[in-house]
Amino acid sequence: MFYKNIVLALLIELGLEDLAKYPFIKEAGEYIKKLNIQIEDLNHPDYINIIQRAKERIKDAINKRMVSKEIQKAEVDILSFPIALLIVRMCNNDYLASIYSLAEAIRIEEFLKYERKSIISHIFKTVLNIDVIEVLEDNLMHQFDYKIKIKEYLKRSTQFHELEWKLINRVVNQGYVYLKTHELIRLIREEIRKIIYNRIKNMATPKLPKVIEDAVSEISGMVQKLIINKERISSTLTPKNYPPCVNYALNTLQKGQNLPHFGRFLLSTYLLNIGKTVDEIIQLYPKLPDFNERITKYQVEHIAGLRGGRIKYKCPSCKTLQTHGLCFKDETCDEIKNPLQYGRVKSKNKR
Numbered sequence: 001m002f003y004k005n006i007v008l009a010l011l012i013e014l015g016l017e018d019l020a021k022y023p024f025i026k027e028a029g030e031y032i033k034k035l036n037i038q039i040e041d042l043n044h045p046d047y048i049n050i051i052q053r054a055k056e057r058i059k060d061a062i063n064k065r066m067v068s069k070e071i072q073k074a075e076v077d078i079l080s081f082p083i084a085l086l087i088v089r090m091c092n093n094d095y096l097a098s099i100y101s102l103a104e105a106i107r108i109e110e111f112l113k114y115e116r117k118s119i120i121s122h123i124f125k126t127v128l129n130i131d132v133i134e135v136l137e138d139n140l141m142h143q144f145d146y147k148i149k150i151k152e153y154l155k156r157s158t159q160f161h162e163l164e165w166k167l168i169n170r171v172v173n174q175g176y177v178y179l180k181t182h183e184l185i186r187l188i189r190e191e192i193r194k195i196i197y198n199r200i201k202n203m204a205t206p207k208l209p210k211v212i213e214d215a216v217s218e219i220s221g222m223v224q225k226l227i228i229n230k231e232r233i234s235s236t237l238t239p240k241n242y243p244p245c246v247n248y249a250l251n252t253l254q255k256g257q258n259l260p261h262f263g264r265f266l267l268s269t270y271l272l273n274i275g276k277t278v279d280e281i282i283q284l285y286p287k288l289p290d291f292n293e294r295i296t297k298y299q300v301e302h303i304a305g306l307r308g309g310r311i312k313y314k315c316p317s318c319k320t321l322q323t324h325g326l327c328f329k330d331e332t333c334d335e336i337k338n339p340l341q342y343g344r345v346k347s348k349n350k351r
């Protein structure tokens with residue numbers, strides 16, 4: 001292919017393989033820009049592999065919820081990323097945009113787990129503006145890989161409800177939280193997902209060459225089938241007298257949009273406490289971009305006290321939900337401290 005011969009002075013530290021692993025970074029964009037490819041060029045047979053790979057990325061997201069890590073040709077992988085974004089954009093379906101952005105974020109997370117430390121620091125700094133400091137072998141904390149400022153840690157860890165993420169359970173020293181590589185990487189999945197999602201949403205909608213139009217109708221057909229299946233499963237949802245925060249969580253699930261972990265925790269604890277079964281709750285989740293039945297079952301059973309420490313979790317208080325940005329109070333909420341009180345107060349006020 002003709003773009004193979006282009007010499008890139010900017011690839012000093014990051015090789016083509018790195019750009020293929022992290023195609024959302026600035027350097028990958030610069031690489032593509034230098035190729036000066038016009039959208040109508042995509043009809044040329046030279047690009048067939050790239051378009052195939054772009055479709056494969058999206059199909060992986062739909063079928064496996066994670067884009068494959070296999071890189072056969074770095075150039076093909078790099079170029080297939082913006083084309084996949086374009087196809088997703090032109091499908092104009094929020095559910096697809098959500099599952100695709102999450103599947104790409106998970107792929108990136110998998111690469112980062114085993115990445116060179118210099119690249120991890122570079123990506124954190126240039127993409128997320130976080131200073132990640134490597135813990136050296138001679139440091140007393142050498143059992144950890146990195147440290148980040150407490151405020152950076154807290155900004156991200158509040159999305160997790162597991163006890164291990166609470167600051168009190170972390171090793172903290174002189175204003176820094178110490179982390180293993182996999183913990184550091186897990187912290188930023190949601191941010192990477194949002195970057196990719198916003199890129200899709202903000203993309204222009206150009207006139208498409210035939211080859212992309214065909215890809216858009218193929219993928220749109222797949223998504224429609226998927227949505228019909230999911231709707232069949234979750235059509236049992238009929239919330240009445242639920243508090244606004246719970247309805248917000250349910251609506252988010254219905255739209256197939258990503259619900260933060262604490263929102264899932266609220267929903268599961270609330271519904272378990274009003275007598276819903278584990279199975280009934282699991283049936284609400286299939287539209288989630290990262291739905292995995294086995295993991296969801298495990299998590300809901302854990303919250304119900306059927307696993308692990310056998311503690312049945314309580315529904316979080318309104319105050320806690322406010323700090324997580326999950327409170328959407330109405331006038332009934334003025335009289336309560338916990339979402340579980342909402343139904344009773346609402347019925348009383350109606351009388």
Ligand code: SF4
Pocket residue numbers: 243244245246317318319321322326327328329330333336337338339342
């Ligand atoms: S006040 Fe409580 S019940 Fe009402 S929306 Fe906020 S968190 Fe939910």
